[in-house]
Amino acid sequence: MSDVPELDAAGLPEELSAVDQLLHRGEANPRTRSGIMGVEILDTTPDWDRFRTRLEYASRRVLRLRQKVVMPTLPTAAPRWVVDPDFNLDYHVRRMRVPEPGTLRQVFDLAEVALQSPMDISRPLWSATLVEGLAGGKAATILHLSHAVTDGVGLVEMFASLYDLERDPEPTATPPVPIPQDLSPNDLMRQGINRLPGSIAGGIIGALGSAARAATKVVRDPVSAVSGAVDYAMSGARVMGPAAHPSPLLRRRSLSTRTEAIDIPFADLHRAAKAAGGSINDAYLAGLCGALRRYHQALGISLETLPMAVPVNLRSEDDPAGGNRFAGVNLAAPVGIADPETRIKAVRSQMTSKREERAIDVVGLIAPVLSLLPDSFLESMAGSVVNSDVQASNVPVFPGDTYIAGAKILRHYGIGPLPGVAMMVVLISRGGYVSITARYDRAAITDGPLFARCLVEGFDEVLALGGEGRAAPASFSLDEPSATNGSAAQ
Numbered sequence: 001m002s003d004v005p006e007l008d009a010a011g012l013p014e015e016l017s018a019v020d021q022l023l024h025r026g027e028a029n030p031r032t033r034s035g036i037m038g039v040e041i042l043d044t045t046p047d048w049d050r051f052r053t054r055l056e057y058a059s060r061r062v063l064r065l066r067q068k069v070v071m072p073t074l075p076t077a078a079p080r081w082v083v084d085p086d087f088n089l090d091y092h093v094r095r096m097r098v099p100e101p102g103t104l105r106q107v108f109d110l111a112e113v114a115l116q117s118p119m120d121i122s123r124p125l126w127s128a129t130l131v132e133g134l135a136g137g138k139a140a141t142i143l144h145l146s147h148a149v150t151d152g153v154g155l156v157e158m159f160a161s162l163y164d165l166e167r168d169p170e171p172t173a174t175p176p177v178p179i180p181q182d183l184s185p186n187d188l189m190r191q192g193i194n195r196l197p198g199s200i201a202g203g204i205i206g207a208l209g210s211a212a213r214a215a216t217k218v219v220r221d222p223v224s225a226v227s228g229a230v231d232y233a234m235s236g237a238r239v240m241g242p243a244a245h246p247s248p249l250l251r252r253r254s255l256s257t258r259t260e261a262i263d264i265p266f267a268d269l270h271r272a273a274k275a276a277g278g279s280i281n282d283a284y285l286a287g288l289c290g291a292l293r294r295y296h297q298a299l300g301i302s303l304e305t306l307p308m309a310v311p312v313n314l315r316s317e318d319d320p321a322g323g324n325r326f327a328g329v330n331l332a333a334p335v336g337i338a339d340p341e342t343r344i345k346a347v348r349s350q351m352t353s354k355r356e357e358r359a360i361d362v363v364g365l366i367a368p369v370l371s372l373l374p375d376s377f378l379e380s381m382a383g384s385v386v387n388s389d390v391q392a393s394n395v396p397v398f399p400g401d402t403y404i405a406g407a408k409i410l411r412h413y414g415i416g417p418l419p420g421v422a423m424m425v426v427l428i429s430r431g432g433y434v435s436i437t438a439r440y441d442r443a444a445i446t447d448g449p450l451f452a453r454c455l456v457e458g459f460d461e462v463l464a465l466g467g468e469g470r471a472a473p474a475s476f477s478l479d480e481p482s483a484t485n486g487s488a489a490q
Contacts, residue, residue, distance in 0.1 A: 015078040024148035034147035037415040045139040046405035054405045055093045058162045060175035073185040077192025085180035094129040102134040104475045108259045152395040163402040242387035244305035244332035250389045250422035254443035260452045261413050261437040261474040268469025275465040276344040281394050284427050286343040291458025293335040304336035309388035329354040340461040390423045397430040413437045450482035
């Protein structure tokens with residue numbers, strides 16, 4: 001039997017991969033819930049009917065928006081994506097209004113409630129909410145979907161058809177309604193049972209073939225074969241093992257979270273990165289390290305490093321937009337380095353080395369085994385598969401201006417899950433700006449106003465390398481008092 005997954009009419013895999021299954025199962029538990037979210041700020045409030053029609057169009061173009069997951073009654077087959085015969089657009093596309101003063105803070109508070117709430121896994125795993133009432137006649141969209149659908153890079157590819165390159169483009173033909181599939185869990189279980197003899201035979205043949213190839217390699221070159229296996233095992237240990245001792249301040253976990261964001265002109269961060277011989281990602285991680293150093297020092301803790309995980313995109317041009325294709329790189333984040341240029345170079349050195357690890361995708365290899373474990377065990381493992389205090393993701397979106405239903409997207413904030421970590425930080429570059437969003441566990445970050453100031457100051461350190469650029473608070477005021485007297489430590 002072929003190892004190539006079957007694709008549906010849109011070129012997406014019909015079956016969930018082992019990683020996707022883990023993320024889907026995690027939706028049932030608040031500690032393993034893995035929703036990802038994009039909050040967009042629009043320059044004007046779009047017409048509701050036009051907005052809804054645009055989402056209707058997208059749901060016909062992007063098949064995953066019409067598909068739900070069917071789990072077999074017994075695990076005789078992999079879970080399957082099927083077009084929901086009871087799809088109801090009005091369940092997924094919503095509308096609400098925030099009261100005055102209509103700030104991003106209010107939108108983020110709405111987003112937190114959505115991220116902490118369970119998704120209805122009997123339906124397609126997404127929602128799009130238009131938020132009206134923002135100051136100056138602006139509006140916001142909150143796009144929320146399960147990580148089982150795709151990762152951040154796949155999300156950009158998948159939803160590209162949702163946006164226009166001009167405010168009022170020429171109308172286009174509406175795609176046909178996808179053909180629904182009425183597949184029950186029992187039906188899928190029976191399909192698996194009927195295919196079981198062939199699957200077993202194919203698995204045995206594949207295993208024998210792999211064993212024969214491995215044996216041939218050992219006979220021909222035993223030294224290289226053994227050395228390669230040892231090298232891979234050592235690489236796997238480096239990928240999976242903690243890169244640094246955890247921070248004593250960031251140990252506690254709870255179900256209470258908060259999100260803050262800052263904005264930076266893309267050109268300013270680019271100049272700073274170039275001045276230090278690094279990339280945008282290097283400058284981003286160095287700015288975050290500066291913020292974490294300042295926060296710890298203000299609370300009387302001196303650290304040289306802390307464990308930070310950075311997702312690395314593994315997609316090729318041939319990979320479909322659906323599903324997850326990323327690996328976590330574990331860094332000993334150099335928070336103790338005060339000089340921002342030296343910090344950028346230290347980050348770059350580690351990222352270059354870690355990207356070249358042979359076992360960078362080891363979590364994907366063990367995912368089929370993890371997917372067989374009970375939910376209680378998976379919960380206890382949350383955050384320990386990639387040992388980190390902080391996760392930091394970088395998602396480039398669209399460099400130019402984009403519009404939805406006649407409204408221009410001014411800013412885009414990415415809000416990620418907290419898989420057992422103290423903080424998830426997401427950089428979104430779009431439309432000439434970099435927006436950096438930090439979602440943290442309130443049991444780990446106990447002085448929110450202090451951390452918000454440290455976030456600005458940490459990135460200002462880096463931006464100063466390129467000139468006079470400065471970070472701008474987006475969801476908070478620098479005047480808000482903190483629990484710690486004085487400003488952040490220098």
